[in-house]
Amino acid sequence: MRIGFLINPIAGMGGRVGLKGTDGLADEAARLGAVPVAPGRAVEALRHLRDSLDDPAAIEWLTCAGTMGADVLRAAGFDAVRVVHATAAIPSRDDTVAAVEAFVAAGAGLVLFCGGDGTARDVASVVGEATPMLGIPAGVKMFSGVFGVTPAGTAEVVRDWLAGTLPLATVDVLDLDEERYRAGELAMRLSCRARTPFEPTRTQTAKALVVESSDAEVKAAIADYLGEEIAARPDTLFLLGPGSTVQAVAEALGLDKTLLGVDALLAGRLIGRDLDESAILALLARNPDARLIVSPIGAQGFVLGRGNLQISPEAIRRIGTGNIVVVATPAKLKRTAALRFDTGDAALDAELAGRGYLPVIVGYRRHRLTPVAG
Template identity: 40%
Template sequence: MNSNTRFRLGVVVNPFAGIGGAVALKGSDGAAIREKALAQGAEQKAAEKMCRALMQLQGTDNLLVFTAAGEMGMDSCQQAGLSAEVVYSPQTAQTEAEHTQQAARAMMEKGIDLLLFAGGDGTARNLYDELGTDQVVLGVPAGVKIHSGVYAVTPSAAGKVALKMAMGELVSEFDAEVRDIDEDAFRHGNVTAKYYGEMRVPRELEYIQAVKMGGKEHEELVLDDIAAYVSEMIEQDDETCYVMGSGSTVAAIMDALNLDNTLLGVDVICAGRVIGSDVSAKTLLEITDGQPVKLIVTLIGGQGHILGRGNQQLSPAFIKRLGKQNMLIVSTKQKLQALEGRPLRFDSGDDALDEALSGSVQVITGYQDKVLYPAV
């Protein structure tokens, strides 16, 4: 820590991080995508997520906070009830990567002990380009795609790590990978997370997410078993609409049903046909309103996230209406074993909802084969 006894925290927010998620644009990089997302009614959630992180620090006396003006940080600090000093103000209303970098550099020059930033993989890349390994950082997950290992598992978890450090607890550091994918390829169903470098993050493994495993699952026989079991269940239930989450495990089920699938989007099927393809959060609420609904979703390999990573279309409003009892989680046992005992994660964007969803969940792992697994 800085020789000053007060913990010095830098706070920076990418205001547009994750804006393309709920409207099924699968990313937020580029002014054109942001404009399209806003035109479709997308809401900016990054500042709110940073606020959830900062609320963990309320009442911390030995804390100095440095941030950027407005929605790049100060708004979140004020909403969380934290006093902060503005050390950077963007000269334009539309902030870009260079503004994030300039803000981070201004905070680093204040001798901060930790840079807490809200964004996605693109934000992590921008900060890596500017700071390298010269600064300890921790990401508040707010993007559509989170493949990098520099992020906490949830916004609240990021705040808890920062609190540990501010209270003087011994928190070691390690170098975590910064990864990002090509959004254009992502929108066409291709996921390849490229390695860009490493940044220093606190080593609190309970709170820091693992790097997402790339590539497709190769347990073909197990996938066939899961797909056969779940597809039979769907075919025998013409009265229920099934919301199909993203990922290769869910894609195998759609293949078994001989239905077109959006690998990295959310589809809705009812009575044996697709009634909604690659739907947005708003459209999902509209077409399932008043209908009996079940959700089929899988976890992200290596991380264990069920909600909040690449499926922001599954909004808190939808999940609340759905109910935990109508959520069918599918996964191979190999994916579960790769978590090495870490729990599955809900990061819906609503802390109270995540708490309500926590506990043991049933996971379909084969044909009439299910296991109970802890989730938080």
């Protein structure tokens, strides 16, 4: 089997520094102290795949030179590596497109990539529905349906697909306007469709935008309940995660919260808006009694690890896994089979998943126990 593999080496860099994406902002992310995360995520997935295969040498890897592929494959222990594309000094979208064209020309039966939605869109622009594709999640946000839920989960999907036990599914590749996203507007459209190996517990669905006429009333009821909890804890730091559900709750409390940022609330007033990881950690150092209010991505179920990377594993541990407050409307939960965590820290993800179920606030003093995918 020939598999084409490429990595977007800058994918995900903007997450912890609060840039909400890295396209066109890699230099700014680096200036703010961001470090590459995609190579580590790719090595994790590839090592897991190698260790799970009876004969790793049965795969011939078609890849790019250097940091866009060959270096990572060899670091993961694969030897049958053929470079079919020489990358520019600073890799770009053109390299991604040219590499995938070379993979297809060389007979790749699958294109495995590591990146986010932008990389998925570029890969899909070449393969369409002709050659299957699958993504190792490494971007700031991943709303398309071509990604595994975690690097290890992606490896298991590849293993089972190679064994012939998984079908291919046709899924949506979503195109997000990053400029509008950074300005606080969630503007998505269907870019194209693609085929991907599908296993429901290890392959994510595309993000669903859930809007129902009753949602405003439900969010107001959730806000009433949380308002009472917040008023009763004037010395507790509340971190408010991104998303329309949490924003609606904050607005009902009279707070001007950012839609896609992480904001901080103490003693009934906002003390920080659109915080990056370092600012969150600084606040937690001064306010160790803290709660995190977040809402899952519709249909996908991700509570942490998609679109909120500034809430890092270190921040989560300081807050405490028992102090994560999950809120959602019943309409969103109806389309969300399970909650998921992909923080980049496998031990932390296992701790969060180990509870089995999490109570989700769905109304005024109303909770719904929702399963957590392991």
